[in-house]
Ligand SMILES: *[C@@H]1O[C@H](CO)[C@@H](O)[C@H](O)[C@H]1NC(C)=O
Ligand SMILES: *[C@@H]1O[C@H](CO)[C@@H](O)[C@H](O)[C@H]1NC(C)=O
Ligand SMILES: *[C@@H]1O[C@H](CO)[C@@H](O)[C@H](O)[C@H]1NC(C)=O
Ligand SMILES: *[C@@H]1O[C@H](CO)[C@@H](O)[C@H](O)[C@H]1NC(C)=O
C-alpha cells in the first residue's frame with residue numbers, strides 16, 4: 255500500500271510549485287465523474303470473526319482471505335467525498351506530500367492514475383497512513399488488468415473476477431512506473447554511485463522491516479502485523495511475513511540490480527544512497543515493492559507486516575518541518 259504514495263510523492267514532487275496565482279475568484283473544481291471511480295469490488299462486513307476483523311477481497315499466501323477491519327472498505331458517500339476533496343486539492347488532504355490526479359481519458363496511464371487516486375484516498379481516509387488497506391478492495395487485480403491491457407475503462411472490477419485471489423496487499427503498479435516500463439531500459443547504465451550502490455550499501459541502507467514473522471499466531475495461518483487497524487487491534491498478516499532479513503536483502507539487492515522488480519517487471523525502482531527526503535522515500539519504495547512481490551507478481555507480504563508506513567510518515571514529517 256505504501257509504495258503507491260511514495261511513488262506519487264517522488265514522481266510528482268516537481269509539480270507543487272506550479273499552482274497558478276488567481277486574480278479572479280477561484281472556480282470551484284467540479285466533482286469527479288462517479289462512473290470513472292474504480293469500484294471497490296468488495297464490501298465491508300464479510301465473515302466477521304467477532305474481534306473486529308472481516309475477510310478482505312484478496313487471499314494471502316496461506317490461501318485464506320487477508321483479514322481487514324470490518325469497517326473497510328468505507329461507504330461510497332464517505333469515500334467519494336474524500337476523493338473529491340483530494341482531487342480538487344491535487345493531493346491527499348490528510349497526507350499532503352501524496353499527490354493525486356484524476357485524468358478522465360481511457361489511456362492506461364490515466365486509468366492507473368485514477369486507481370492510484372482511489373487507493374491513496376482509501377489508505378489515508380482518517381489521517382496520514384490511517385485508512386483502509388488495499389486488500390479491502392480488488393484494486394490490486396484492477397491495476398494488473400489495466401497494466402496487462404485487459405481493461406479498457408475505469409470499471410475493471412467486473413473484468414477481473416478471479417484475479418483478486420492472486421494478489422495479497424498493494425497493487426504492484428503505479429501510473430508512472432507502468433507507463434514508463436515500455437520505454438525505460440531495464441538495467442541501470444550510468445556509473446555514478448547513486449545509480450549503482452554496492453551490496454554493502456544496499457544492506458546498510460535498506461529500510462528496517464521493523465517487525466518479524468510469527469507473532470501471536472491465531473492457528474489459521476494469520477499472525478499479528480506491525481500496524482493496528484481502525485479497530486485498535488493489530489492487522490493480521492500471513493504468519494510467514496515479513497521475510498527474514500537475509501531473504502529480504504537478497505530480494506531487494508536483485509531488484510535494485512535489475513532496476514525493476516524481477517518478478518513483476520513493470521514495477522521500476524531505484525535505490526539512491528544519499529539521505530535526501532526523496533532518496534529515503536525511493537529506498538522505502540524499493541523495499542515496499544520488493545516485499546509485495548516477493549514470491550511473484552502481486553504475491554508477497556503486505557506493507558503492514560513492516561513499519562514502512564510509520565517510516566514514511568517520519569520521512570514526510572522531516573520534509574515538512
Ligand atoms: C459513512 O461512513 C462515515 C465514516 O465512517 C460515517 O460517518 C457515515 O455515517 C457513513 N454513512 C452512511 C450512510 O453509512
Ligand atoms: C462497468 O461494468 C459493468 C459490467 O460489465 C457495465 O455494465 C458498465 O456499463 C460498466 N461501466 C462503465 C462506466 O464502463
Ligand atoms: C564505475 O566508477 C568507479 C569509480 O568511479 C570505477 O572504479 C569503476 O570501474 C566504474 N565501473 C564501470 C563498470 O565503469
Ligand atoms: C526472496 O525471498 C523469498 C521468500 O523469503 C525466498 O524464497 C527467495 O529465495 C528470495 N529470493 C532471492 C533472489 O533471494
Ligand SMILES: *[C@@H]1O[C@H](CO)[C@@H](O)[C@H](O)[C@H]1NC(C)=O
Pocket residue numbers: 529
Ligand atoms: C544523513 O546521513 C548521515 C550519515 O549517516 C547523518 O550523519 C546525517 O544526520 C543524515 N542526515 C539526515 C538529514 O538524515
